[in-house]
Amino acid sequence: MRQLVRERAVALGFGLVDQTKLVTAASELARNTLIHGGGGHGEIADVRNGARLGLCLAFVDEGPGIADVQQALQDGYTTGTGLGLGLGGARRLASEFAIESAPGRGTRVTIIRWR
Amino acid sequence: MDRIPILKMGEYLLVTIQVDMHDQLALQLQEDLTERISRESAAGVLIDISSLDVVDSFIGRMIGNIAAMARVLDADTVVTGMRPAVAITLVELGLSLEGVHTALNVERGMALLREKVAARHA
Amino acid sequence: MPSESPRFSDLVARHESQLLADWFAQQKASRATRLDLIGEAELEDQSRRFLRAFRAALESGELDDISRPAWDEVRDFLQEVSRSRAMQGFRPNETASFVFSLKQPVFALLRQEFAKAPEELAAQTWTLSMLLDQLGLYTTEIYQQTREEIIVRQQQELLELSTPVVQLWDRILALPLVGTLDSSRTQVVMESLLERIVSSGSEIAIIDITGVPTVDTLVAQHLLKTIAATRLMGADCIISGIRPQIAQTIVHLGVDLGTVVTKATLADAFAVALKRTRDSRTHVIEGA
Numbered sequence: 102m103r104q105l106v107r108e109r110a111v112a113l114g115f116g117l118v119d120q121t122k123l124v125t126a127a128s129e130l131a132r133n134t135l136i137h138g139g140g141g142h143g144e145i146a147d148v149r150n151g152a153r154l155g156l157c158l159a160f161v162d163e164g165p166g167i168a169d170v171q172q173a174l175q176d177g178y179t180t181g182t183g184l185g186l187g188l189g190g191a192r193r194l195a196s197e198f199a200i201e202s203a204p205g206r207g208t209r210v211t212i213i214r215w216r
Numbered sequence: 217m218d219r220i221p222i223l224k225m226g227e228y229l230l231v232t233i234q235v236d237m238h239d240q241l242a243l244q245l246q247e248d249l250t251e252r253i254s255r256e257s258a259a260g261v262l263i264d265i266s267s268l269d270v271v272d273s274f275i276g277r278m279i280g281n282i283a284a285m286a287r288v289l290d291a292d293t294v295v296t297g298m299r300p301a302v303a304i305t306l307v308e309l310g311l312s313l314e315g316v317h318t319a320l321n322v323e324r325g326m327a328l329l330r331e332k333v334a335a336r337h338a
Numbered sequence: 339m340p341s342e343s344p345r346f347s348d349l350v351a352r353h354e355s356q357l358l359a360d361w362f363a364q365q366k367a368s369r370a371t372r373l374d375l376i377g378e379a380e381l382e383d384q385s386r387r388f389l390r391a392f393r394a395a396l397e398s399g400e401l402d403d404i405s406r407p408a409w410d411e412v413r414d415f416l417q418e419v420s421r422s423r424a425m426q427g428f429r430p431n432e433t434a435s436f437v438f439s440l441k442q443p444v445f446a447l448l449r450q451e452f453a454k455a456p457e458e459l460a461a462q463t464w465t466l467s468m469l470l471d472q473l474g475l476y477t478t479e480i481y482q483q484t485r486e487e488i489i490v491r492q493q494q495e496l497l498e499l500s501t502p503v504v505q506l507w508d509r510i511l512a513l514p515l516v517g518t519l520d521s522s523r524t525q526v527v528m529e530s531l532l533e534r535i536v537s538s539g540s541e542i543a544i545i546d547i548t549g550v551p552t553v554d555t556l557v558a559q560h561l562l563k564t565i566a567a568t569r570l571m572g573a574d575c576i577i578s579g580i581r582p583q584i585a586q587t588i589v590h591l592g593v594d595l596g597t598v599v600t601k602a603t604l605a606d607a608f609a610v611a612l613k614r615t616r617d618s619r620t621h622v623i624e625g626a
Contacts, residue, residue, distance in 0.1 A: 121301035152486035190309035300532030319572035
């Protein structure tokens with residue numbers, strides 16, 4: 102997954118810092134999908150807005166879902182043993198961030214980073 | 217299973233992380249290092265991460281944990297060689313690794329460790 | 339009716355050289371062609387290549403929508419022309435006139451062929467007029483896109499130019515910041531500062547904010563991030579050039595600069611940095 106994100110980011114001409122931010126965000130979200138969502142899948146796509154190019158990543162699971170999304174986004178909030186930086190951190194590393202989740206209906210997190 | 221080698225140099229332990237860190241590998245290193253610090257009564261630990269192109273919150277937390285555990289075992293920890301892109305990303309992520317000493321490269325890191333250990337024994 | 343009359347693609351095929359000559363003359367006569375920016379040979383080559391692709395697309399008979407696959411080659415070619423014109427400094431109308439100037443020779447050809455069939459003439463004229471309008475607008479769209487790309491690139495270059503990192507002394511860097519610090523600039527600033535720390539092996543970076551007009555919470559946050567990243571690399575920061583009113587805002591806003599060393603002037607900061615690098619070196623020698 103990391104390798105794939107890195108390759109796409111390089112292909113789109115992202116600088117080293119942006120590549121690193123994207124790969125790190127992907128790593129955070131993939132871990133969430135795996136640990137809290139009980140596994141799922143990732144999607145990767147190029148996006149364009151006028152002259153701006155971006156990379157869009159989505160992580161989807163069919164796990165228990167998140168009851169209180171606002172709370173989950175807060176730094177330091179964790180249901181596991183982590184630091185609680187994953188979701189909020191990934192949001193700060195991305196240009197755009199969206200999360201859809203409901204208890205029992207899984208979670209879908211989508212991020213875009215513009216070049 | 218893969219393990220990250222820990223080298224002993226005098227009263228210091230040296231770790232160079234050269235592979236992509238998977239969570240299991242990171243946890244193993246944390247366990248191995250604390251065990252070695254205690255067994256060798258090491259005065260300091262140097263962790264070189266100049267080969268890592270990604271450090272996420274999990275690895276960051278592992279580094280912070282190692283430093284905290286080492287302190288309890290009376291040893292100082294220095295992390296060396298963090299790449300600029302990694303440093304910028306960690307800050308954005310909200311991890312500033314308080315309580316971990318840092319140095320630009322292994323040579324400066326060793327000098328800093330000696331300084332810290334000397335100050336403590338003085 | 340249309341099946342009996344000659345198809346326009348056949349017309350073009352038959353009269354291609356005449357059409358090209360008329361079109362080329364038309365373009366040369368027009369001020370919009372900007373022969374000061376583009377050579378005659380290049381223009382003629384462009385015209386010939388366009389007509390060839392245009393004729394091939396016409397053969398498909400799909401004259402109502404240029405987004406169809408039959409028009410791929412024409413669109414690709416127009417993209418190339420618009421891009422190069424946008425770079426060469428053409429204005430948008432001058433770029434679009436490449437296609438629009440084809441109208442007159444095309445309509446002349448139609449009048450010549452359908453002189454005795456006014457209904458057919460009107461129908462064909464309408465179809466081709468619509469078609470050429472679409473192609474002309476397409477060049478404008480691409481032109482716009484290219485200009486936007488140029489602006490984005492220039493912004494990036496400007497950003498990089500506006501953040502000079504200077505080596506003041508062995509192991510001491512200075513970063514004089516001028517202007518406001520937004521998040522995209524902060525990333526560029528951080529990146530060039532940290533890269534320079536690595537390449538020069540510096541221990542201390544002095545960030546001089548004399549040229550920063552205001553320090554609000556956001557700017558302060560960006561400064562603190564830069565300092566945190568510098569520390570992660572194993573170097574330290576000193577902030578200098580804090581004017582009295584900025585000191586006041588920092589306190590009013592409740593910004594916590596924590597353990598950051600701050601000095602009034604770059605000279606003061608430099609003195610501190612010199613002392614610190616000397617100290618650290620004596621330590622190294624004692625320890626070794």
